[in-house]
Amino acid sequence: MTLADLIPSLRTSLSCRLEPGLWPETTRSSCDGGLTVGGVDLVELAGRFGTPMIALDAADIRSRCRAYRDALPGVEIAYAAKAFLCRSMARLADQEGLALDVCSGGEVAVAAAAGFPGVRMVLHGNVKTTEDLKAAFDAHVGRIVIDSLDEIDVLAAVVPARQRVLLRVVPGVDANTHAGLTTGTEDQKFGLSIATGDAAEAVRRVLAHPALELVGLHCHIGSQVRVVARYVEAAEAMVAFLAAVTAEHGIELPELDLGGGHAVAYAAGERSLDPATFGRIVPAAVVRACRERGIAVPRLTVEPGRALVARAGVTVCRVAAVKHGLHTTFVAVDGGMSELASESSAQRPARSADRAQRGRAMSDNARPALYGARYPMRMFGRPLRAPSVTVTVVGRHCESTDVLAEDVELPADIAAGDLLAVPCSGAYHVSLASTCTQIGRAPVVAVASGAAVPMLRRETLEDLLRRDVSPCLPPASHP
Numbered sequence: 001m002t003l004a005d006l007i008p009s010l011r012t013s014l015s016c017r018l019e020p021g022l023w024p025e026t027t028r029s030s031c032d033g034g035l036t037v038g039g040v041d042l043v044e045l046a047g048r049f050g051t052p053m054i055a056l057d058a059a060d061i062r063s064r065c066r067a068y069r070d071a072l073p074g075v076e077i078a079y080a081a082k083a084f085l086c087r088s089m090a091r092l093a094d095q096e097g098l099a100l101d102v103c104s105g106g107e108v109a110v111a112a113a114a115g116f117p118g119v120r121m122v123l124h125g126n127v128k129t130t131e132d133l134k135a136a137f138d139a140h141v142g143r144i145v146i147d148s149l150d151e152i153d154v155l156a157a158v159v160p161a162r163q164r165v166l167l168r169v170v171p172g173v174d175a176n177t178h179a180g181l182t183t184g185t186e187d188q189k190f191g192l193s194i195a196t197g198d199a200a201e202a203v204r205r206v207l208a209h210p211a212l213e214l215v216g217l218h219c220h221i222g223s224q225v226r227v228v229a230r231y232v233e234a235a236e237a238m239v240a241f242l243a244a245v246t247a248e249h250g251i252e253l254p255e256l257d258l259g260g261g262h263a264v265a266y267a268a269g270e271r272s273l274d275p276a277t278f279g280r281i282v283p284a285a286v287v288r289a290c291r292e293r294g295i296a297v298p299r300l301t302v303e304p305g306r307a308l309v310a311r312a313g314v315t316v317c318r319v320a321a322v323k324h325g326l327h328t329t330f331v332a333v334d335g336g337m338s339e340l341a342s343e344s345s346a347q348r349p350a351r352s353a354d355r356a357q358r359g360r361a362m363s364d365n366a367r368p369a370l371y372g373a374r375y376p377m378r379m380f381g382r383p384l385r386a387p388s389v390t391v392t393v394v395g396r397h398c399e400s401t402d403v404l405a406e407d408v409e410l411p412a413d414i415a416a417g418d419l420l421a422v423p424c425s426g427a428y429h430v431s432l433a434s435t436c437t438q439i440g441r442a443p444v445v446a447v448a449s450g451a452a453v454p455m456l457r458r459e460t461l462e463d464l465l466r467r468d469v470s471p472c473l474p475p476a477s478h479p
């Protein structure tokens, strides 16, 4: 039993405080229910843009971009666009001097439409379609990361001019993250294995194509990686392979891209990966490994996505109903898994074997990722007077698995019409959002210096119907 259980008033006052490290840097809260981000009152914002919606603190993103640049001087910081992309986000990354990691022709096109210079884009993907490559060539993408042996001839046959390429190599490092987020080990779908000989064979084949210019190696060991030592292991494995390339071909590759995956805390008590610690340890480890092997030190690239945008986002939704079950109180909100599904939560253990089982069984879109999620939530917009109670927050989708948080503490008098804020919603929520049950996706609004600027508008029913091109099917033919 905690002190807060013994003294209900303490539980109330505890809920006035924001959990450290989870909210955007400019968030301010008060016990009368006030909540502002970027100097903008979230009650006002919800009234103006409707709920559910995502507020994104632009200053928070900028300050994290700068923290990375300060922590890693001389290292190229390529923002992983898959975490969240729209034109204004691409422009922000450009203004902050970042490069851009893109993984589809669509991402290339959005970034190009924002004027992001193609030369600072790096295109990834284990499958690149003709359309992806066309978008890359149209935008003059600087580097393309080759992910399989099959891709080499295809790429060499279609490049309009000499194309700089990297090879994605499997370093054989377990990042100790959730199995679904691990990409540095053998027998997963990304990259060329050193162990099977594919990576060495890829080097030979690329070097044989005059249209392709091999400039370096790439690896990405996974997402939500908390331990810097895993990056050191990956870097050492990559330097060993660089040295092997030098020994076999007599060339020194000038670039080494160590991918992204830097962990972010999603709940109180969780740890984020500190860019300053990464910056102090990893580049030095690369220099050391290169000296030991007698090769030149390559220029480093890192690709953080989540670490730059996750904490800038706050999802705002409105309570639609409160239902008291026999043992559980359900707070149903007008948002749900279509905007709050994030694979970030997949790293946490599922709440029960049954839930985990259901998660595995339902493997379409982002849903499995949601199971076991425990988003911290905060009621705002009116004074927090009532003692807190433990509730389950559910979404509006017609899916029994549309559970946003179990066992969260909210005021006992929470009622329909109240507003809830969910921190750490800036990464992968929008990119993994769906139109599940024909509900349009939520808007994203940038907030900074007291102003609110829409980045993505709400998806309307007209948007959904525009895609629905055939109101009737051909008549059935009867024999």
Ligand SMILES: Cc1ncc(COP(=O)(O)O)c(C=O)c1O
Pocket: 080, 082, 083, 101, 124, 220, 222, 223, 224, 259, 260, 261, 262, 303, 304, 305, 306, 307
């Ligand atoms: C190649 C590559 N780089 C960077 C990232 C960004 O990861 P995160 O957002 O976890 O930093 C990913 C994510 O899947 C990736 O696949």
